[in-house]
Amino acid sequence: MSIISKDIQKAVQLLSNEELVAIPTETVYGLAGNIFSEKAIKSIFSTKKRPFFNPLIVHIPSVEVLDNIVNHIPNKAKLLADAFWPGSMTLVLKKKSKIPDLITAGKDTVAVRIPNHPLTLNLLENLKFPLAAPSANPFGSISPTKPEHVARYFKNDIEMVLDGGACTNGIESTIIGFEDDEPIIYRLGALALEEIEAVIGKITVKNKKEHKPDAPGMLARHYAPSTRTFLVDDVASEVKKHPNKKVGVLVFYQSLNNDALTEIILSKKKSLQEAATNLYSSLHELDLQNLDIIIAERFPNNDLGKSINDRLQRATF
Ligand code: TXA
Ligand code: MG
Numbered sequence: 141m142s143i144i145s146k147d148i149q150k151a152v153q154l155l156s157n158e159e160l161v162a163i164p165t166e167t168v169y170g171l172a173g174n175i176f177s178e179k180a181i182k183s184i185f186s187t188k189k190r191p192f193f194n195p196l197i198v199h200i201p202s203v204e205v206l207d208n209i210v211n212h213i214p215n216k217a218k219l220l221a222d223a224f225w226p227g228s229m230t231l232v233l234k235k236k237s238k239i240p241d242l243i244t245a246g247k248d249t250v251a252v253r254i255p256n257h258p259l260t261l262n263l264l265e266n267l268k269f270p271l272a273a274p275s276a277n278p279f280g281s282i283s284p285t286k287p288e289h290v291a292r293y294f295k296n297d298i299e300m301v302l303d304g305g306a307c308t309n310g311i312e313s314t315i316i317g318f319e320d321d322e323p324i325i326y327r328l329g330a331l332a333l334e335e336i337e338a339v340i341g342k343i344t345v346k347n348k349k350e351h352k353p354d355a356p357g358m359l360a361r362h363y364a365p366s367t368r369t370f371l372v373d374d375v376a377s378e379v380k381k382h383p384n385k386k387v388g389v390l391v392f393y394q395s396l397n398n399d400a401l402t403e404i405i406l407s408k409k410k411s412l413q414e415a416a417t418n419l420y421s422s423l424h425e426l427d428l429q430n431l432d433i434i435i436a437e438r439f440p441n442n443d444l445g446k447s448i449n450d451r452l453q454r455a456t457f
Contacts, residue, residue, distance in 0.1 A: 144266055148259065151302050152266050160184060162276045162290045163199075163263065164304025165255035167228050167312050167330050168283040168420065169290050170199070170273030171298070181242045181272060187297050190279040195245040196272040197230050197313070198252045201264035209252055209270065211236055214321040216340045223339045226256035228309050228330035232317035243272055253313055259304040275312060282365055282427070282455075285310050285420045310417035311447055316343075328447040330416065347450060363420075364455045365427040369434040371452045378435045385432040390422055390452075392437055402429055412444040419448060423455065 144152075151161045158177040163170050171188060173180030175198055185192055198209060203221055206213065210233040213221075217231050235250035244250050255261070264271065275283040276290045284290045285307040290298075314329035314336065325333065325345040337343055367388070372378040375389050376396055388402040393410040396403060404422040406415035426434050436452045439445035 144262065147302055148263050148266060151263050151300060154299050155180075155263075155267060155271070160187065160298050162284075162287075162294070162298055162301040163257075163260045163271070163273060164287070164302060164307065165199075165257045165260055165273075166307055166309045167255070168285055168307055168310070169276040169287070169301070170197075170255075170271075171276040171290075171294070172199070172271040172273040174267075174269045175240065175243055175272045176269050178240070178242065181240065184272060184274065185242075187294060188274060188277070188279050190274065192242070193245050194274075194279075195247060195251060196243050196274050198239070198243065198250055199255055199260070199264060199271045199273050200252060201261055202254065205270065206252060209236060209239060209250060210234055214318050214323075216321070216323050217316075217318065219340055220316065220323070220336070224331060224335075225254040226261060227254070228256070228313045229253060229336075230313045230315045230327075230329075232315060232326065249317065251315060257304055257307075259302060263302065280364060282363055282420050282423050283312060284424075285417075286424075289421070289424055306417075306421070308417060309413075310419055310421070311444075311451055314447070328450045330444075330447065332443040333446060334443055363451050365423050365434060367427050367431050367434050369423075369436060369452075369455045371436050371438055371449075371456045373438050375435050375437045382433060382435075386430070388426040388429060388431040388434045390426065390434060390436040392439055402426065402431060412439070412448070415439070416444045416448055419451065 154161050158179045160173045163172045173184050212234045230251050230253040232249050232251045239250050277283050287301045287303045290301045309330040312329045314331040315327035316323050317326050323343050328347050390404050393407055406418045439448045
């Protein structure tokens with residue numbers, strides 16, 4: 141048995157009493173509750189003001205637990221689980237009947253992942269049930285990547301934020317579902333498409349903006365700051381279109397060298413991973429500056445650049 145800290149003990153106690161705890165993961169902070177507690181799950185939806193048609197991700201400590209949750213694991217799902225768990229990938233699989241309909245919005249599938257954060261893995265190992273955990277933000281707003289983001293959103297609503305520091309990956313997990321045992325990406329995310337294809341070959345992406353999406357994380361406006369945001373290829377020329385405005389800019393690696401702007405550079409060393417890690421915390425930061433608009437630079441459309449563009453695009457509506 142591993143040593144368990146005071147914080148983990150407190151989190152175990154709260155969760156076992158059907159309360160909610162915000163938990164760190166390597167992607168973003170989650171708002172966690174016991175999947176078998178109707179009280180906890182309803183409280184996740186009401187705290188987030190999330191519609192019930194939007195299903196939750198189930199977090200488990202190890203791949204052995206998967207057999208208690210799902211009925212069927214396609215071969216390619218096994219390969220993916222071996223390659224990437226614990227990690228930033230969620231698999232959507234046919235659910236066992238004991239998984240409550242509230243978790244899955246009545247679907248016959250359930251989204252599952254093993255997160256890669258030592259505190260949360262330790263917590264999950266000490267619980268008798270898996271945790272449902274959507275990102276710990278009100279529905280539609282920017283996901284939290286630091287404990288203070290969660291506190292800003294929910295300090296009056298939840299008992300505890302388990303402090304695991306800043307999230308290392310910084311955007312949500314990549315969601316992969318199966319149709320006739322063939323994998324399909326429902327949400328681009330922290331695990332790059334190229335890495336997935338290296339394990340199972342070419343994969344279809346259904347990451348479209350739809351009104352009734354398979355994964356409602358794909359609703360057009362999502363992950364959005366309250367400041368009006370633009371996504372463009374050429375930030376400097378967009379800036380010129382907004383004279384007399386307080387403008388914040390979010391760029392990949394190169395400064396615009398313009399003192400009139402509030403500027404955040406996501407990765408001076410031009411690393412897509414570092415840019416992803418810093419993305420949401422930078423949007424949170426710009427959103428707090430009382431700017432009139434935010435102008436974000438479009439990323440190269442490969443690897444994590446694709447996932448970053450996806451999130452920036454959803455921030456623009
Ligand atoms: O990185 C992450 O995935 C974070 C951390 C906390 O693990 N969680 C997260 O949860 O992003 P949330 O609730 O913000 O996004 C979950 C997404 C939603 O878009 C939901 O529609 C989709 O997962 N989803 C859940 N169950 C599904 C299912 N059965 N079929 C299709 N999509 C599903
Ligand atoms: Mg979310």
